[in-house]
Amino acid sequence: MTVAPQQRMSAGRVLLGYARPHRGALVVGGVLSLATAASGLALPLVVRTLIGNLGGHGPVGGLVVLMSVLVLANAGIGALGGFVLHRTAESVVLEARHHLIGRLLRLRLSAVERHEPGDLMSRVTADTTLLREVTTDSLVGGITSVLALTATVVMMGLLDLTLVGVTLLALALAVVVIGLVVPRIHRAARHAQESVGVIGAALERMFGAFRTVKASGAEDRETERIRAAATEAWRASVRAAKWESVAGNTGGLAVQAAFIGVLSVGGARVASHAIDVGTLVAFLLYIYYLMPAVNQLAGAVTQYQVGAAAVARIQEAEALPVEPVGSSDDEPVFLAVDGPAAVTFEGVSFRYDPQLPVVHDRVSFEVPPGGMTAFVGPSGAGKTTVFSLIERFYEPGSGRVLVDGTDVRAWHLTDLRSAIGYVEQDAPVLSGTLRENLLFGAPTAGRDELEQVLDTTRLTAMVRALPDGLDTTVGHRGMKLSGGERQRVAIARALLRRPRLLLLDEATSQLDAVNEAALRDTIADAARTTTVLVVAHRLSTVTLADRIIVMDAGRVCATGTHRELVAASPLYAELAATQFLATSGRL
Numbered sequence: 001m002t003v004a005p006q007q008r009m010s011a012g013r014v015l016l017g018y019a020r021p022h023r024g025a026l027v028v029g030g031v032l033s034l035a036t037a038a039s040g041l042a043l044p045l046v047v048r049t050l051i052g053n054l055g056g057h058g059p060v061g062g063l064v065v066l067m068s069v070l071v072l073a074n075a076g077i078g079a080l081g082g083f084v085l086h087r088t089a090e091s092v093v094l095e096a097r098h099h100l101i102g103r104l105l106r107l108r109l110s111a112v113e114r115h116e117p118g119d120l121m122s123r124v125t126a127d128t129t130l131l132r133e134v135t136t137d138s139l140v141g142g143i144t145s146v147l148a149l150t151a152t153v154v155m156m157g158l159l160d161l162t163l164v165g166v167t168l169l170a171l172a173l174a175v176v177v178i179g180l181v182v183p184r185i186h187r188a189a190r191h192a193q194e195s196v197g198v199i200g201a202a203l204e205r206m207f208g209a210f211r212t213v214k215a216s217g218a219e220d221r222e223t224e225r226i227r228a229a230a231t232e233a234w235r236a237s238v239r240a241a242k243w244e245s246v247a248g249n250t251g252g253l254a255v256q257a258a259f260i261g262v263l264s265v266g267g268a269r270v271a272s273h274a275i276d277v278g279t280l281v282a283f284l285l286y287i288y289y290l291m292p293a294v295n296q297l298a299g300a301v302t303q304y305q306v307g308a309a310a311v312a313r314i315q316e317a318e319a320l321p322v323e324p325v326g327s328s329d330d331e332p333v334f335l336a337v338d339g340p341a342a343v344t345f346e347g348v349s350f351r352y353d354p355q356l357p358v359v360h361d362r363v364s365f366e367v368p369p370g371g372m373t374a375f376v377g378p379s380g381a382g383k384t385t386v387f388s389l390i391e392r393f394y395e396p397g398s399g400r401v402l403v404d405g406t407d408v409r410a411w412h413l414t415d416l417r418s419a420i421g422y423v424e425q426d427a428p429v430l431s432g433t434l435r436e437n438l439l440f441g442a443p444t445a446g447r448d449e450l451e452q453v454l455d456t457t458r459l460t461a462m463v464r465a466l467p468d469g470l471d472t473t474v475g476h477r478g479m480k481l482s483g484g485e486r487q488r489v490a491i492a493r494a495l496l497r498r499p500r501l502l503l504l505d506e507a508t509s510q511l512d513a514v515n516e517a518a519l520r521d522t523i524a525d526a527a528r529t530t531t532v533l534v535v536a537h538r539l540s541t542v543t544l545a546d547r548i549i550v551m552d553a554g555r556v557c558a559t560g561t562h563r564e565l566v567a568a569s570p571l572y573a574e575l576a577a578t579q580f581l582a583t584s585g586r587l
C-alpha cells in the first residue's frame, strides 16, 4: 500500500498535528523536565563552592543541606514531569487512534477489499502505539535535551572556553556517526512494522476460516506462515536494535572521549595556572551531566526514525479513499417520502477495477414502487452487483442508478442508505445478543416494532424457545444459529429500519422445508409494505415474484413473470429446470 508523495506530510508535521491538542500538557511536562535538569545543573556549582570552602575557608553545613535539597527536588520534579509526559504521550496515541478509526469506518468498500484487514488493524493497534515513545522520546526528549545541552555548554563556557572547544570536538564525531546510522534505523523499523502487519493479516486469515483450516488439516502450515511473519518482524527489530545501540553508545562514547580530553587538556591548564582545580572538577561534573542529555538526544533521533516509519503507515491508511458524506454536488436531496421506492437502471456499465472485466454492460430496467422483483441468472451474471450499485458501495462507469427518480449520487448517502434495508447473501450475525443484532440498524426501535418484525420473519417461536429469549448471546459470526435462522435474523434487522426498499441476496445454500416456507412468507409479507428486490436462488422465491429480471454475463436478457419467462426465455427455462434450489412444485 503506497501513497503518492505529494499527499504525504513530513512525519514531524503529522506528529505535531496529533500533539497540538495536548500542547499545554506537553509544555508543562517539558518545563518540569527542564527544571529537573536545571536543579541538576546547579549541583556542580555548589560542589565547586564546597571544595573551595573545605579546609576552613567558609561554611560547609549549609552547602550540604542545599545539595540535599537539590537532589530531592531533582527526583520529585523528575517524577512529576515523567508522569505528565507519559500521560500526554498516551493522549497523542489516543488522538491518532480516534482519527484513524473515524476514517476506517468511512472507507470505500473498494479500498477495504484491496487490503488485508489484519494489516489495516495493525495500523490502528501496533503502529499508533509506537507514537507514545516518539512523543516522549523524540518530541519532548528532543527539545529538552537540546535545551539541556545548550544550558550545560553555556555553563561550561562560563568556566573555560578552551575546554568547551575540546568537548564540542568530541561531540561532533558522534553527530557524524549517528547521521550515518539514522537511515538504517528508519528502514529496519519500517520493515519491522510491516512484518507486524503481515502477522495481523496472517492471523486474520486463519481465524476468518478457522473451521476450514482445521478441516483441511492446515494447522501446521498456517502456524508456519504466521511464525515466518513473526520471525521476520524479529529479524527487522533486531536490525533496528543493532543500529539504535550503535547510535546510543556513540553518544556515550563521545562524552567519555570529551571527559578524557578535558582531563588531559584541563590538567595541563591547571598546571599552568590558567584555571584552578575547582573549575576543572566543576567542568568534569558538567561533562557528567552532558551524558544523559547526549544520550537523550541520540534516543530522540533514533526514536524519531521508528515513529516516522509508523506515521508513514498510519498516513497510508488515512490516505485511502473514503465515501462522500454528502451527495456528489453537495446539495443534499432530502426525500422525506414514505412508502415503497422505485428503482431504475439507465444504461449502467460497471467494472470493479479498470484491470478487471466488465460486470455490467449497459444494464437497464425499471422497478416500480412496491411488490417483489427477482433477479435471476447464472452465477457471476452481475446480480449482487446490482445491489451494490443501488447502495452506492460503488459507482457506475457510465449510466445512472436512480432511486425514486433521483440519481443515487445526488442523494445524501445517509438518507439513501436509511431508505434501504440490505440483507447480504452470507448474512453475518454480529457477536452479541440477539436483541443487539436485531437493533443494530435501528437502535431506537420500540418493543412493539420488534415483536411485529419477529412475527413477520417467523422468528417468534424460535426466540421463545431460547433460554434467555432476545438476550441470548449469539456467538461469533452467529455460529449458534442455523443458516435459515441467520438469514431471517438479517431480514428482521433490515426490516426494523423500516426500509422503503429491501434488497435481499438470497442464500445459495439449501434450506429445510420449515425455513424455506418461513422465508417465503417473510418475503411475501415484506413486499406488501416495501419494494423488495431479491437475488433469487430458489424456485419458491421466483414463483412469488411480481416480475423477474433475467441477467446473463452482465446484461439484462429478459423480463417478465415466471409463466411468461418459462415460455419466452430459453435461459430462464433452463435455470428453472436445472439450477434453482428447492422446487416448490409450482413450475
Ligand SMILES: Nc1ncnc2c1ncn2[C@@H]1O[C@H](COP(=O)(O)OP(=O)(O)OP(=O)(O)O)[C@@H](O)[C@H]1O
Pocket (backbone or CB within 6 Å): 113, 352, 353, 356, 359, 377, 378, 379, 380, 381, 382, 383, 384, 385, 386, 535
Ligand atoms: N468486490 C468485487 N471485486 C472484484 N470483482 C468482483 C467483486 N464482486 C464481484 N465481482 C465479480 O463480478 C462478477 C459478478 O459478480 P456478482 O456477485 O454480481 O454475480 P452474481 O450474479 O450475484 O453471482 P452469484 O449468483 O454467484 O452470487 C463476478 O465475475 C465476480 O467475480
